Amino acid sequence: MEFLRTLPNNLLIYIIIAHTLFGIGLYDMMFRKTLIGMLISLELMLQGVGINIMSFGTFLNPEPLTARVITLFLVGICAAEAALFLGIAVAVFRNYQTVAFDKLTELRG
Amino acid sequence: MSFETMVVNIYVLSFGILLIQVITGGLIAVLSKSLVHCFIGLVIALIGVAGIYYYLGSPLVAAMQIMIYIGAVCVAIAFGLSLTRKAGEEGLKSPGPRAAIPPTVTLVMLLATLKGLSDRGWINVPHKINEAPVGHMLLREYLLPFEVISILLTIAVIGAVSVALIRGRT
Known part of the structure; x- marks a missing residue:
């Protein structure tokens, strides 16, 4: 019971949850068929990275504010990446009428 | 049960609920065939991650997570989803033996992290x-x-x- 009560102050639980999210995103990224599904799994993976940065910066860094700043930068970069990814997906759909990987084979040798 | 114990119990219980929410959202995002369900799973997981940021002692990053991800990125993904949707193209490929790669990679990363952490204790605990x-x-x-x-x-x-x-494209 005492262990459960200190659970929010345990670094390991944050590390495990971050790695689990990353693994889930990796699995999803490997087996989705469309570009949008790939973007969703990419967001999941980046969430895992964000939790990892925040937990290490909070527990191990004597200056915990640095982790906050870096996580804010990470969130900003994710937003830019999502905007660009969606633009590319819409352009691909306009030109090829599909966003499935298996059918986008124009560059295949 | 005194008032403080009850508050602590609620604090820990809601932390457990957040963990379950993150994992459940991720699993919905992976396992559902329809991309809309997948998107809803992503939103559930993102809200849970915002809560985890709060438990890590950072209401600022939790608020940013809600505003930027739920407010901007998820709306953009929803529009992109509706603009590029086509029947019969969703779902997952059949995994086959390659399904073992992500758990293996994750496990190796986790073990390497734990080994790197084994000889140093943590110096802070999250607090406001x-x-x-x-x-x-x-x-x-x-x-x-x-x-x-x-x-x-x-x-x-x-x-x-x-x-x-x-x-x-001509």
Whole structure:
């Protein structure tokens, strides 16, 4: 019971949850068929990275504010990446009428 | 049961609920066939991650997570989803033996992290620190990355619009 009560102050639980999210995103990224599904799994993976940065910066860094700043930068970069990814997906759909990987084979040798 | 014990119990219980919410959202995002369900799973997981940021002692990052991800990125994904949806193309490929790669990679990463951590104890526990200096840090030590991020966001949005307007594959 005492262990459960200190659970929010345990670094390991944050590390495990971050790695689990990353693994889930990796699995999803490997087996989705469309570009949008790939973007969703990419967001999941980046969430895992964000939790990892925040937990290490909070527990191990004597200056915990640095982790906050870096996580804010990470969130900003994710937003830019999502905007660009969606633009590319819409352009691909306009030109090829599909966003499935298996059918986008124009560059295949 | 005294009032303090009850408050602590509720605190820990809601932390457990958040963990379950994150994992459940991720599993919905992976296992559902329809991309809309997948998107809803992503939203559930993102809200849970915001709660985890709160438990890590940072209401600022939790609020940013809610505003930027749920408010901006998820809306953009929803529109992209509805613009590029086509029947019969969703779902997962049949995994086959390659399904063992992600758990293996994750497990190796986790073990390497734990091994790196084994000889050092943690020095802080999350608590409510004063986050007001983050604004000063963004405008003093981290001024250059801050400006670069703003330029990057502008370029990304302009680039996304101009890429989405490309037409005319002959």
